[in-house]
Structure formats: C-alpha cells, structure tokens
Amino acid sequence: MTLAVPLVVDERDGRPDATAGPARRTAWWPLALVAVAGLALATGLAIVDELPVGVVADDAFYVILARSIATGQGYHALNLPGHPAGTHFPPGYPALLALLSFVAPPFPASVAVFKALNAVFLAAAAALVARLLRRRLDMGAGWATAVGLVTAVSVPLLILSNLVLSELCFIAFVLALLVALERLVEEPAPMRSAILLGVAIGACALVRTHGVVLVPAAAFVLLARRRWRDALLLTAAAIVTLLPWQLWTARHGGQLPAPLLGMYDSYAAWWLRGLREMGPSMIGQTLRKTTTETSVMLSVLFSPVRTDAGRSATLAALAALALAGAIAMRRRMPVTLLFLAGYMFIVLIWPFQTARFVWAVWPLLLAIVAAGGWAAVVQRGWRIPVRVALAAALVWVAIGYGAYELRGFRGAWWSSLGRANAPRLATTVRWVADHTAPDELVASEYEGAVWLYTGRQALPIIPLTPAQYLRDYSAQENAREGLEPLLAAYPVRTVVVGTGSAYDAAAFLASERPNRLQLRERFAGGAAFTVTTR
Numbered sequence: 001m002t003l004a005v006p007l008v009v010d011e012r013d014g015r016p017d018a019t020a021g022p023a024r025r026t027a028w029w030p031l032a033l034v035a036v037a038g039l040a041l042a043t044g045l046a047i048v049d050e051l052p053v054g055v056v057a058d059d060a061f062y063v064i065l066a067r068s069i070a071t072g073q074g075y076h077a078l079n080l081p082g083h084p085a086g087t088h089f090p091p092g093y094p095a096l097l098a099l100l101s102f103v104a105p106p107f108p109a110s111v112a113v114f115k116a117l118n119a120v121f122l123a124a125a126a127a128l129v130a131r132l133l134r135r136r137l138d139m140g141a142g143w144a145t146a147v148g149l150v151t152a153v154s155v156p157l158l159i160l161s162n163l164v165l166s167e168l169c170f171i172a173f174v175l176a177l178l179v180a181l182e183r184l185v186e187e188p189a190p191m192r193s194a195i196l197l198g199v200a201i202g203a204c205a206l207v208r209t210h211g212v213v214l215v216p217a218a219a220f221v222l223l224a225r226r227r228w229r230d231a232l233l234l235t236a237a238a239i240v241t242l243l244p245w246q247l248w249t250a251r252h253g254g255q256l257p258a259p260l261l262g263m264y265d266s267y268a269a270w271w272l273r274g275l276r277e278m279g280p281s282m283i284g285q286t287l288r289k290t291t292t293e294t295s296v297m298l299s300v301l302f303s304p305v306r307t308d309a310g311r312s313a314t315l316a317a318l319a320a321l322a323l324a325g326a327i328a329m330r331r332r333m334p335v336t337l338l339f340l341a342g343y344m345f346i347v348l349i350w351p352f353q354t355a356r357f358v359w360a361v362w363p364l365l366l367a368i369v370a371a372g373g374w375a376a377v378v379q380r381g382w383r384i385p386v387r388v389a390l391a392a393a394l395v396w397v398a399i400g401y402g403a404y405e406l407r408g409f410r411g412a413w414w415s416s417l418g419r420a421n422a423p424r425l426a427t428t429v430r431w432v433a434d435h436t437a438p439d440e441l442v443a444s445e446y447e448g449a450v451w452l453y454t455g456r457q458a459l460p461i462i463p464l465t466p467a468q469y470l471r472d473y474s475a476q477e478n479a480r481e482g483l484e485p486l487l488a489a490y491p492v493r494t495v496v497v498g499t500g501s502a503y504d505a506a507a508f509l510a511s512e513r514p515n516r517l518q519l520r521e522r523f524a525g526g527a528a529f530t531v532t533t534r
Helices: 029-046 058-070 092-101 110-136 141-152 155-161 167-186 191-205 209-224 228-252 258-264 267-278 281-302 308-329 334-349 355-359 362-378 384-410 413-435 447-454 466-470 475-489 501-511
Strands: 442-444 494-497 517-523 526-531
Touching (some): 029 110, 029 141, 058 092, 058 447, 092 110, 092 167, 110 141, 110 155, 110 362, 155 167, 155 355, 155 362, 155 384, 167 191, 167 334, 167 362, 191 209, 209 228, 209 334, 258 475, 267 281, 267 466, 281 308, 281 334, 281 355, 281 466, 308 334, 308 362, 308 384, 334 355, 334 362, 413 517, 413 526, 442 447, 442 475, 475 501, 501 517, 501 526
Antiparallel strands (some): 494 526, 517 526
16 A cells, blocks of 8 residues: 655745645745735825825936827936936836826826836735745745735835835836746756846846846856856846947937036946046945945834944844845855845945935845844754844844834825925925916926926926035035036026025025025025026
8 A cells, every 4th residue: 555645836846846844835825925915015005195296306207207208209308408318217117107107197197106006016026025035045934924024014115115216116126037037047947048037137227227236146156157158148138138228328428517417317427427526535435424324224224222222233133134144045045145235235335325225125135134033043054042142133123123114104104205395396386387487497406396297397406416425515515516507508597496405505696796696585495586697
C-alpha cells in the first residue's frame, strides 16, 4: 500500500511541490493579496479631495504637460512664453495623464480622476511588495501580508497619492520589475525576456529618471553570475528605449534664461551646473545636509519617544534592522538591494529636499526593515542575543511608526500640503483673473496653477539652484538671480506674490532707486506689484 503525498503549488512558479512545508501551504495567501490591494485602493479613493492642483508646483507641471500631449501640441511647457520644449520631467507620467484625460471630465474636475489613478498605483504597490517578499524571500505569508497592509495605509504614500505626482506610478512600476528581475537573475531565461525587461526598465525611467538605476543593479548581478548575454541585451534594450528622450533633452536643453533652468531644464544639466559653480565642495555640503535631513525624518516617523535620546535609539534600531534585512535578502533579492543602494546614493548627493525621494521607495524601505525583524524572529542562523536585540528593535520602531500613523490619520495629513497652500494659491488665481488682461504675462510663485486656472502665461519668481538648497538666500540674492533677470528677458507687467521669500524679493526690487517694481495692492496672503521699467 502506498501513501498519497499531498501536493501543493509552489507560489513562485506554479509547479507542484511535494516538499513544501506549512509556510508554503497557505491557501489564504491569494485572498490576502486581494485584501491588501483592496484596502489600499479603498484608502486611496477615500482621501481624494477637491483641493486644486498646483499646491506643490510639480503637480501643476504634470497636468500642463499632459494637456500639451492630449491637445496635440507636443511636449511643451504651455505656461511659458513661446511654449519651450519640456525637458525637465520625463514624459511617461504626463503621457498616462493625457490618455486618462480623454475619458475624464474637463479640467478642473479631471484632477480628482488623476488622484484616483494614484489610488490604483497604491493598491498595486501594496500587493506587489507583499508578493515580492513572499515569492523571493520566502517570508511567511503573515509577515508579507503585514508589510502589504502597512504599505496600504502608510501616511507618506497617502500624501503622495493625494497629489498629482509620479511617485506612486513609479514605485508600482519598480516593484513589478523587481519581481521579474529577481527571477531573471535566478533562472536561465530566453533572450526575449532580457530584452523586454530592458525595455520595461527604460519605460520606468521615463516615469521617473531614478528608474535607470535598475539597469546597473540587474546587469551587475547577471555579470557576477556570468550571464553576459542577458546583461548586454537588458542594458542595450534600456538604452535604446531611453535614447529618443535623451536626444530630445540634448537638442532642446539649456535654451532658457538662467532663472528658469532649475524648474524647466534637465535634472542632470542642473546638477552639473551646480557642480561647476560650486566645485566638488557641493557634494560634501549636500551629503551633510541630506543625511541629516533624512535621519531626522526617519527618526520622527519611527520613534515612539519624542526626545533626542529616543530618536537616536530609533536610528540605531532602524540601522540594525536594515543591516539584518540586507543580510537576509542578499542572496534571494540582490537586484532589489543594489537598486535601493543606488537609488539612495543618488538621493543623498542630490541637493534637494529628500522626503519625496525617500517616500517614492517607501514600500522597499518598509520591506527591508520588516525583513530584518523576520530574519531575527523566524530564521535560526542568528545568535540569541542578536535575535533578542533585533526583535526589540522591531517592536520599538513598530510602536513608533504606529503612533505616527495614528497621528497622521487623526490629522488627515495626506491633505496637509494642500490645505496649507490652497488658500494662497486660490487668492493668487482670483486676483490674476480679476485684475489682468487675458493676454498678459505675469510672474507668480504658482505659475503653473495661474496658467491652468486663468489662462495667463506665467513665470516663476524664485530660482531653483543647488546653492539655494544648501544655504538661505537673501532677498537681494533671490531678486538678482531670479526675478530681475526674468523681468529683463520677458515683458512681465504684473508680479503677484505671497508671503515669504517671493514677497521679500519683490519688495527689494520695489525699494531700490530707480525701482523695478511698484506696490499695486496688498491682499490676504500676498501682494501684487506693477513692473515700472524694462
């Protein structure tokens, strides 16, 4: 008499596996993925609001570029005089918005639809990060589900979801690619798989340029495993996919006045200009500021105690968990680790606020922290004191992050940026609509929103430069490097500013003799100036 051996399906490749243990025999796992995606989708849709686009500048630019594509005007910054070519934001996300605009209601009602699309990406990201951990790391279904559920309701991701920004699209794309790339480097594959994945990486980099880090991450692992052909095919396919965009930016880049280059020229050219002007010291200064900024942010989000000692302990706990997670993932998820390392390296040498960049890979950061805790609690290769310390670290940061999430939901932090900036934006838009001619060119902090809601072409006021991030600019510097050159280059007749640095720059030009600006009217949250000479 023979005993029947129960067969289960190996979730990694769909083949029956007679040796699968209890961790693999989890019949509810597919339902868990559906629940994770459903929670993320429901949460993302529930927070969609009617706040205007333009509250963080970039969201307005994405909508402008999408309209340029949808209306057959190519890829151009329609808010600027002469409609210069768009070379700052890659065209992937604007193209997606352009497609969606054909079925969405007319602007501004379409903004809610664009935000709802981010809820779909959030759902995909939450399910994919759980699947990545379960499939590649063999993490227990409960652990992987927990990571997916935390991702689904993470306040940093909800903040991004409630803005018309490309980050959610990007992380969903990256996670889907990592699932496929980890399998590619693990098993022999036909040529077409490497080629298609190279094309997909190129498409991902056309959503956010950081996606290009996937190329060296995957190629390095393939080369280390002597998969020369696959490494070459994947790299070549990605380069060919990105080549038209690179040719476009090379042809049209660097043609605008200096104050516009930070917001409207290519990222690489912007960084290289800063390096030429400031020298190698720019990198050291940037690293000091970005590492401090990122450390403070992480300590605030994960610390259960709001003291300096508590935040220091939180950073130590996060570092220990991340190290343990990296050790656990190094063989099964090498592409993921290399991508995350390369991505964070770029973030830290980039002279700009790090929060959005870090949040764009938030599911992966949650994953590596969870992997460290899982390895300590479940895997047997660790010494008991190390396991206890890592378990305590996981409990510490889990309590801290849970408290942060609770505060975030109580305060509806996903709309905090919109609620803070929308009143000033609305006041600016109303004033421009009521007091300027339809063909008038204005300068404003909300130049994208001004064009979208009033039809007036608009220029920025404050330049975006690496030096401006690394130190505080005076009103005179902002005026000399930003507003004054723009007034000389364009026939601006009205400057509308809010409070802060933009107002100070305009007030400085109004105080000079002869004055370039004259105060026209003060209103709630800002003021309007008339250009006196050109």
